Amino acid sequence: MIWKTKTDQSQFKKLTYPHMKLLYNVALKYTGNVFDAEDIVQETFMMAFHKFSQLKDPAKCKPWLLRILRNNFLKTCQKDNVRQQLQKSDYIAFLKSETQRNGADTLLEEAVDTRTVNNAIDQLPVKYKEILILYYMDDMLYKDIASTLDIPIGTVMSRLNRAKEALKIKLLKQLKNSGKTIPHINSTPEHT
Numbered sequence: 001m002i003w004k005t006k007t008d009q010s011q012f013k014k015l016t017y018p019h020m021k022l023l024y025n026v027a028l029k030y031t032g033n034v035f036d037a038e039d040i041v042q043e044t045f046m047m048a049f050h051k052f053s054q055l056k057d058p059a060k061c062k063p064w065l066l067r068i069l070r071n072n073f074l075k076t077c078q079k080d081n082v083r084q085q086l087q088k089s090d091y092i093a094f095l096k097s098e099t100q101r102n103g104a105d106t107l108l109e110e111a112v113d114t115r116t117v118n119n120a121i122d123q124l125p126v127k128y129k130e131i132l133i134l135y136y137m138d139d140m141l142y143k144d145i146a147s148t149l150d151i152p153i154g155t156v157m158s159r160l161n162r163a164k165e166a167l168k169i170k171l172l173k174q175l176k177n178s179g180k181t182i183p184h185i186n187s188t189p190e191h192t
Contacts, residue, residue, distance in 0.1 A: 012052050015061045016045065022062070022138060023069050029133045030073045032122050040076065044069045063148035070130060070149065120170035128163035135160055 023044060027037035047068050055064055121129055134140045134148060146153045 008052060012049055015055075015058055016048060016065060019062050019065050020045075023065055025137070026066065026130075026133055027069060027073065029121070029129065029137070030069075030126070031076075036076070040069060040072050043072045047072070060147070063144060066134070066148045067150060074126065116171065116174055117167075120167055120174060123170055124163060124166055127159060128166055131156065131159045132163050132167065 020041070023041050024037060027040045027044075028034065031037045031040065044065060048065055051068075055061060121132055124132070130149065131145065134145045140148070142153050142156045145156045149156070151159075
């Protein structure tokens with residue numbers, strides 16, 4: 001690869017390389033495998049270098065890189081015609097009604113098995129998966145997520161809520177399919 005100038009190369013490395021591990025982890029969550037994650041990160045860094053002059057505020061390098069990564073992933077999904085949707089069934093409708101009584105946070109606290117949670121997250125549509133990843137795994141604030149995904153803060157909040165509810169549905173379904181009992185949580189305290 002031919003570098004434009006020494007200054008560009010050193011400035012690019014200084015600003016972008018500290019975020020490489022984060023980009024890889026996010027790409028790994030998006031794709032679900034090491035090879036595709038590496039490819040998307042490589043494409044992201046190539047594109048970021050070529051468009052480095054467009055980065056006006058060095059403090060916004062991380063959201064800028066995450067936006068490029070997301071766009072690369074979405075292009076890959078479109079090429080592969082990958083579409084993820086929640087399945088429609090009577091059981092899902094039942095779980096949705098249960099979601100109103102029990103908060104998604106309660107189910108997440110009870111889901112001890114990390115693989116179960118990761119599998120459920122991987123089955124979510126991209127727009128929900130990326131919100132969960134950025135909010136919980138990268139501890140990003142709503143405004144930072146909004147900037148990264150180039151969407152309004154209100155959309156971030158509603159997608160996060162929908163993502164948690166969809167995750168709860170997936171986890172409940174996985175628990176039921178595994179033969180484990182689904183904990184019932186009373187919304188009103190019992191009197192003795």
